[in-house]
Amino acid sequence: MKKNIVTEVVDHELCIGCGLCAALCPEEALEMTWNRYGEYNPLEIEPCTRGCGLCLKVCPFADHEEDEGTIGEALYGSVPWIGHRPEVGYHLATFVGHADEHRSAGASGGMATWLLERLLAEGIVDHVVCVAPTGDPERLFSFSVFDDPPAVRAGAGSAYCPVEMSGAIRQILENPGRYAVTGLPCYIKAIRLAQKKDPKLSARVVVTVGLVCGQLKSRPFTEYIASLAGLVGEVKGVRYRGKSQEQPATNYHYAFTSTAGDERKIFWNDGIAEAWTNRWFTPRACNYCDDVFAECADVTFMDAWLPDYSKDYRGTNLVVVRSPLIEDLIRRGVRDGGLLAGPVPVEDVIQSQAAVVEIKRRHLAHRLYLDLEMGRVVLRKRVCPAREKSPSLRREIALKDRMRRSSRAFWAESEDPDAGRLREAMVPDLKRLSRGRKMARIMALPIRTVIYVRGHFRGKHHE
Ligand SMILES: Cc1cc2nc3c(=O)[nH]c(=O)nc-3n(C[C@H](O)[C@H](O)[C@H](O)COP(=O)(O)OP(=O)(O)OC[C@H]3O[C@@H](n4cnc5c(N)ncnc54)[C@H](O)[C@@H]3O)c2cc1C
Structure with missing residues (x-):
C-alpha cells in the first residue's frame, strides 16, 4: 500500500x-x-x-x-x-x-x-x-x-x-x-x-x-462547556469571546444558543479555564x-x-x-x-x-523524549527530545496528557455524554495535579529561602 x-x-x-x-x-x-x-x-x-x-x-x-x-x-x-x-x-x-x-x-x-x-x-x-x-x-x-x-x-x-x-x-x-x-x-x-x-x-x-x-x-469541548453552562438542546451558535464590563479581559465568557431556543453563558473562571488549561479535548x-x-x-x-x-x-x-x-x-x-x-x-x-512558549518548547522536548523511549515514531521538530529535569513538571505533562486522552475517549464512548460525569471522571487526576503542585512549592521553599536570605544580606552589605 x-x-x-x-x-x-x-x-x-x-x-x-x-x-x-x-x-x-x-x-x-x-x-x-x-x-x-x-x-x-x-x-x-x-x-x-x-x-x-x-x-x-x-x-x-x-x-x-x-x-x-x-x-x-x-x-x-x-x-x-x-x-x-x-x-x-x-x-x-x-x-x-x-x-x-x-x-x-x-x-x-x-x-x-x-x-x-x-x-x-x-x-x-x-x-x-x-x-x-x-x-x-x-x-x-x-x-x-x-x-x-x-x-x-x-x-x-x-x-x-x-x-x-x-x-x-x-x-x-x-x-x-x-x-x-x-x-x-x-x-x-x-x-x-x-x-x-x-x-x-x-x-x-x-x-x-x-x-x-x-x-x-475538538467539537466536544464546545458541547462540554455548553453542558456545563446548563444549555438545553443542541448547540446552534456560540460566541467564544463575550466581554463584560464588570470582568477583566481574562475572564471572558462563552455565550451559547441552542436549537431549543435556550441561551446560556459561562465565564472562563467557572469551568472553561479548567478544561482549557488541562488540555481536555485537545x-x-x-x-x-x-x-x-x-x-x-x-x-x-x-x-x-x-x-x-x-x-x-x-x-x-x-x-x-x-x-x-x-x-x-x-x-x-x-x-x-x-x-x-x-x-x-x-x-x-x-x-x-x-505559558504557551513553555508548552510548545519545554513540554514538547519531553514528549519527544518519551516517544523515543517508548520506541514510537519521533517527529522531526525544531525542539530536540530531552528528558524534563523537574519531576513535578514531568508528572504534570503526563497527567495532562492522560486527561487529554480520557476526555476525548469519554465523549466519544458515552451514549449520552454529560459535563458532570466527565468532570467526575477527571477529579482523581485533577487532585493528583494539585497535590503535585503543592509538593513542588514546598520543595522549592528551601531554595527560595536561600535566595531571599542571600539577597537580604547582599542588600544590607550595600546599604
Ligand atoms: C484556537 C485558537 C487558539 C488561540 N490561542 C491563543 C493564545 O493562546 N494566546 C493568544 O494570545 N491568542 C490566541 N488566539 C488568538 C485570539 O483568540 C484572537 O484571535 C486574536 O487575538 C485576534 O484578536 P482580534 O480581536 O484582533 O481578532 P478579530 O477582530 O476578532 O478577528 C479574528 C479573525 O480571525 C478569524 N478566525 C477566528 N477563529 C479562527 C480560526 N479558528 N481559524 C482561522 N481564522 C479564525 C475570524 O474570522 C476573524 O477574521 C487563539 C485563537 C484561536 C482561534
Whole structure:
C-alpha cells in the first residue's frame, strides 16, 4: 500500500483537520469528515491510484525537510531591518493596541478584522477568507469568502473549534483574484507548503493573517462547556469571546444558543479555564506543534496577556508584523485614527505568551523524549527530545496528557455524554495535579529561602 495522508498522518492521530490535502488532491479522492472524537480528518472516498503524495507534501504534521523556520526564512529573511527571535520567528515591527470600531465584536482588540477590512477597502485584495458562524449545529463555523469590507465583520471573534478549509481553498483555485486568508499557525504552514506546489495558490493568496495558538479544541469541548453552562438542546451558535464590563479581559465568557431556543453563558473562571488549561479535548496533533506565533504569516495577532492590558475588559491586541506592506497599513491606520496602537518590545510579546512558549518548547522536548523511549515514531521538530529535569513538571505533562486522552475517549464512548460525569471522571487526576503542585512549592521553599536570605544580606552589605 502506498503511503498517503491516511496511512502516515490520520492513522497516527496527527491530523489537525486543516483540509489542504483534500483541496489539492488531484484525484479528488479525499473528503473532510468528522472522526469519532469530533475532529476533522480526510476520508478516502475514492481509492488513491496515482500515489502522487501531494496530500503529504502539504500536510503541516507530515514529515518534511522544511519547517516553520525555513519557510519563514525564505519568505521574510531578506526583508530589510527585520529581526528574528527563536520564540517568535521573524519580526519587522511589534505593536500593542486596538481598533476602536472593531473592538467590541473582536476577540481581543479587533485589529485583525480592521486589517481585513482595510485590505479590501484599499483594493490590496479582492477577497477575504476568514471564519464565520454558520447557524448550523452540524458545523458551527466555516471558512467563508467575503468581498465587501463591512461583511468581514461577520467573522469577528475566535472559533475555538475545528474548522476545515478545503471548500475555501477550492474556491480560491477556481476563482482568480487576490485573497487574504486567516489561520492558526499550522493552517498557515499548510497554505505555505501548498503554495510551493500550486502556482495558482501561490499567486492568489497574497496576504496571510495568523493567530497565535496555544491549542485547538475538538467539537466536544464546545458541547462540554455548553453542558456545563446548563444549555438545553443542541448547540446552534456560540460566541467564544463575550466581554463584560464588570470582568477583566481574562475572564471572558462563552455565550451559547441552542436549537431549543435556550441561551446560556459561562465565564472562563467557572469551568472553561479548567478544561482549557488541562488540555481536555485537545487534538493529539497539538502536542507536536512548535509554532506559537504563526511564523509563516505576514502578520500575527494575539491577546495582550500582560498585566498592563489584561484588566481592560474591552480587549487589547499584540501584533507581530513580518511584511512591510502590513507595517505600512498599520502605521497609516494609526495616523488616520482607525487604530489606537503603538510600538511594544518583542520581549513583551514573548512574555505575553510565556505559558504557551513553555508548552510548545519545554513540554514538547519531553514528549519527544518519551516517544523515543517508548520506541514510537519521533517527529522531526525544531525542539530536540530531552528528558524534563523537574519531576513535578514531568508528572504534570503526563497527567495532562492522560486527561487529554480520557476526555476525548469519554465523549466519544458515552451514549449520552454529560459535563458532570466527565468532570467526575477527571477529579482523581485533577487532585493528583494539585497535590503535585503543592509538593513542588514546598520543595522549592528551601531554595527560595536561600535566595531571599542571600539577597537580604547582599542588600544590607550595600546599604
Ligand atoms: C484556537 C485558537 C487558539 C488561540 N490561542 C491563543 C493564545 O493562546 N494566546 C493568544 O494570545 N491568542 C490566541 N488566539 C488568538 C485570539 O483568540 C484572537 O484571535 C486574536 O487575538 C485576534 O484578536 P482580534 O480581536 O484582533 O481578532 P478579530 O477582530 O476578532 O478577528 C479574528 C479573525 O480571525 C478569524 N478566525 C477566528 N477563529 C479562527 C480560526 N479558528 N481559524 C482561522 N481564522 C479564525 C475570524 O474570522 C476573524 O477574521 C487563539 C485563537 C484561536 C482561534
